[in-house]
Amino acid sequence: MVTKGGNRDTITGAVVVAVAALLLALVYIKDARKSEDAGYSVLARFNRLDGVTVGTPVRLSGVKIGAVAEQSLDPDFRAVTRLRIEQNVGLPADSSAAIRTDGLLGGKYIEIGPGGDDQMLKSGDSILYTQDSMVIEELMEKIIEQGKGKRGYAGRPVPSVTN
Structure with a gap:
């Protein structure tokens, strides 16, 4: 059973959501017109x-x-x-x-x-x-190639490092 106060809260919430949606739509329309016209x-x-x-x-x-x-x-x-x-x-x-x-x-x-x-x-x-x-x-490929070229390994495999 819905109380009188609960019904009022539901209506108030619906009005707040509707006003927020209306303001959002107005801002969107204004921005769209501004970008098209200017x-x-x-x-x-x-x-x-x-x-x-x-x-x-x-x-x-x-x-x-x-x-x-x-x-x-x-x-x-x-x-x-x-x-x-x-x-x-x-x-x-x-x-x-x-x-x-x-x-x-x-x-x-x-x-x-x-x-x-x-x-x-x-x-x-x-x-x-x-x-x-x-x-x-x-x-990135160009940067790696330049780095290899500076080390003298351009076009050759980089030697593996083993201990």
Whole structure:
């Protein structure tokens, strides 16, 4: 049997949950509209995206100026990213885009290298100069090879150590 006080607590709890859900939905809608309305889009083509997803930050000199808005493949099987850039940030037409990693095991981001052109990129333009992501396994392999080369073991098996 439910008491009068228990019924009131249930109703109060339901109202609190409903208000919290409404506030959360409003914040989400506001953020979605802000990201769609503000700024302009440019395209960048890469051979590999490795870890770059929709929402990945786009940075210029370490400052976030946008995010990856969309990904697709072109007819040559290259990865095409649509980057949403803040309206107040002008990028020279000869700017470059490189996929970088935050630290050794950090997340990926796209770093924009500003060019020196007087013309600025407009919405729908493409960044022509891109650099793909370095796969961590390939990087470790290169480091190991360099280490072996400095020891004089490049291309030869490392001798075993026995006592």
